[in-house]
Amino acid sequence: MLPAPLAPTRPAFLTRTTPVARLVAGTAWLVAGIVTLDPIVPVRLSLAAIVALWLWSGLPLRRIPGRLAPLGFAMLSLTVFSILLSSANGDRSLATLAQIGPARITGPAISAGIAVGLRVVVIALTTLLVFGPSDPTRMADSLVQQWHVPDRFAYGTLAALRVAPFMAGDWTTIGAARRLRGLAPRGPVARVREAGGRLLVMLVSAIRRAERLALAMDARGFDSGVRRTHFREFRVGWRDWLTILVAVAVAAAAFFVPR
Amino acid sequence: MKALPASRPSTELFRWRTVDIVVVALLAVAFGVVFWAWGTYVWAWGSFLGPQTESLLTGVWLLPAVVCPLIVRRPGAALFGELVAAVVSALLGSYWGLDTLLSGLLQGAGAEVVFLITMYRAWNPVIAILAAAGAGIGEAIHDLIVSYPGLDYAGRAAIGAAEIVSAIAIVGIGGWFLVRALRRTGALQTFPSGG
Amino acid sequence: MTEAAVAGPLKIAAAPPSIEATDLGWTYAGRTRPAIEGLTFRLEPGRVLLVLGPSGSGKSTLARALAGLAPHVLPGRWQGSLRIGELEVAETPARLLGERIGLVFQDPDSQLVMTRVDDEIAFGLENRGWSRPEMVAGVPEALAQVGLSGFESRSTVTLSGGEKQRLAIADVLAARPGLLILDEPTANLDPPGMHAIFEQLAALARRREHTIVLIEHRLEAALPLADDVLLIDDEGRQLAFAPAGDVGRDAIGLLERSGAWVPRAWQGARRADERAGVSAVERAGEPAASSRSVESGALLLEAVDIRVEYPADESGKRVALDGVSVSLWAGERVALVGPNGAGKSSLLFALAGLLRPAAGTVRLRALPRDAEAAEPMRDPSRLKSNEIAARIGLVFADPELGFVAGTARDEVSASARAIGGRNGSGIDEPDDRGADGVLARFGLGHLATEIPFRLSQGEQRRLSLAALALRPPAVLLLDEPTFGLDRRGTQAVLTLLDDRRTAGQAQILATHDPRLLPACDRVVALDRGRVVFDGSPDAFLAAPPYEPAGPWRDGVAVRRTDAAGRGAP
């Protein structure tokens, strides 16, 4: 079950910013979120991200919790193991808070573990803020225009993204074909083997698709060596600078302001 | 009336043809979906067995770094494949979000270095395994800094070792057999690897 | 920047060029036989050339050569000379060719690049270095030319097949090429979609602003548009190059050799010179009418009031079929027709038990000979894989996705092995001689050890049928079995199906091609997920339940009248 794409439902401040500006802004939060083991930083950043999503992203808020739900799991396991295996537990000068079998748990270990778990939340929310407000096409346009990412690679990838959904249909069809040929697997070993065969056919079909698409792109001058122009131009404007400025300021505040 | 010499538009090593780009990108997108599913459905369960066990599952994230170059045999294929796959899994909503770009970069670079050392001339199972190990080292560097910063040294060493072992098994050996199976279907005929 | 300045955007349309081929040949790298060979013709500027030839004869290859993809993108060996206007293709950089030439392919889904319609059109213009104001003006203009004005902000994913293909034509027209090449632009479109494309082509041809090369099996639609015709044979060699007016009735023998569909109205002329040793089926331009009566067999498969839904993204479920009931009796062949997206493929999947309906039931009789027995009919989705394989076969629209084996021979024996080996019903393990016999019957004998994925499109389609031949199922479902096949290929498929039907097999054939209807016993027509007609082909063709009905009845016939009159240079 692939998650449905999350697209803005209304115009908002961030939908009018340049994708790469959001990328820079998001990176600031990401860095601030992962360089420290103090849980207060990710907590502050998460709150800021929620406010930004709510007020400026244009994304449908109702769908965000469902989208992030699978993260709970990773968060939990990262937290638990970071606590259990923390190097702080070996520090004899620290007080023992709990003793689970041979494992001794200290206060700093717990706070660091929580910080590591909360990072997941910061990262997920920030990613939504960066990619959510515009689609991949605009991201590619912006990467090419602002950062001079090689355009054949950017648009080649975009073309691949367009045909990729067909692969899901192929996967179903391949399975159906095998069932009707009497070759559906029975037992775990057969199941793994058949999944391998199915995967192979799907990859073959994907390569065929890519070849046809590439030929069509070349027929439209994609590899002609002419310098490409841009139908949709992105210019970095005041909104972008403001976004970056505010994001960096928030990151710094989250990091340096004492509790 | 004249017969031109058989044309070979594809022989320049550094000149990626459109078909090279699109094939790597499409495979990488597929891997990106696999990453997302693996992270959401497999790794998340595996992670409850502890970091070292969990690290044995990380090899899957390195598949593009070896499979893509083995197919198109062009410089940068490991990096490009890993980056695109990382972007896709981030777009789908993986736990690591933007951070996957960073790990993708390190993983791709790890494999790329190995292919670069061979000057993109050798494409045998040994190189595949070395490249996988390279990607695994890139992955380990990332994870030890970003995911497990609080761990003691023994714990970190075990995790690093587990990730490299996983890379060699899943990507070096598994990836090699995958490309061989693809070649046998005749699907790689337009690539240098298809011959 | 320097490059763009050199190339310069073309503000005015490139003048239509002439095409001059002299002993033109092309051999794909890795092949020993040339795909095309010795083509020699001259097409005057602004004329429309129709290229005819059997499947695999090299029509698409010629299109690729004209567009410069061979030799500039595809590896292989070039021979002879091909001049477009003053440019020698093999010696002109792809960039210069790309400014003058536009190529439209068969499958719209593999030629659209972007997700928004205006981005899609602009893609080709950006590649050619157009300036922004030129693109802003050019995009709506190109859309208007194919009747898609106002579609700028639509997503290309939500377009119908016909709209996608018109968009692909607009993509190419936007760059104002002097030479426009269309390679079977209507192959998987419903009749109205096809009709719309041919109307656009007729309008283009009338304007005479482009030299046009059209590859198309549908003679009745394409010939009225053509000024000249190029016929190619199986081996990729030129059979004839002549003005369109001289082909037609007088050259039926030639047309038949080229594998083209010959319009029914012309066949009188052909009958006059009956040749000995040619079967009636081969002589006729269209499949022989079915000779069977409907109620002879037993009920094999039925769907009662089924509803099929797909999970959709935002707006709830997408309903593909709603309240559909269909019955299938032993020994009958049913045509399943309907517009793109009507639900034909979904119905085949539901009947085969691959999609479980959200409401209603699908029931399947075990085997035709059990018809009289008291055995209850069963839900096919609950049968085990080997049980269902013995009863239902499905040939997919894309045969490649169904392949399970490494060689053509193993492909043929694979399911027979699975069925025979497991239900212990006393059927011998099929030996290789059995498989080879089947391959030979399907004209694939020489390919027994080939990898299925390496076969040509037509060969793959035949192999997918051959794979069901060793243990023919009681019910055969076929999704677009003649897609992209010429008359000869279609005829070959129908002949194979006839044998099975005589033995009691029931067949459903989902198709867009009205020419197949007379070869079926019954027509079931779908529209937006509902059955809108269930009756005889004659009744369907007399009054197709669609609006407008014309394209469904007559196929496609577009009149072209231009000031200069047809045939003028």
Ligand SMILES: Nc1ncnc2c1ncn2[C@@H]1O[C@H](COP(=O)(O)OP(=O)(O)OP(=O)(O)O)[C@@H](O)[C@H]1O
């Ligand atoms: N990319 C390719 N590499 C190698 N051989 C090819 C390639 N494309 C086509 N061929 C071969 O060249 C010959 C001519 O193929 P082509 O596609 O031009 O036929 P066609 O007349 O367009 O057929 P159809 O009506 O089925 O589209 C066939 O034998 C085919 O197998």
Ligand SMILES: Nc1ncnc2c1ncn2[C@@H]1O[C@H](COP(=O)(O)OP(=O)(O)OP(=O)(O)O)[C@@H](O)[C@H]1O
């Ligand atoms: N896997 C799927 N997921 C979601 N919607 C689907 C899926 N497959 C088909 N549909 C939708 O169901 C409807 C019926 O599609 P179906 O493929 O059965 O039509 P069809 O009659 O076979 O069309 P065509 O003539 O183009 O092959 C369409 O609206 C289609 O978009």
Ligand SMILES: [Mg+2]
């Ligand atoms: Mg063709």
Ligand SMILES: [Mg+2]
């Ligand atoms: Mg269909």
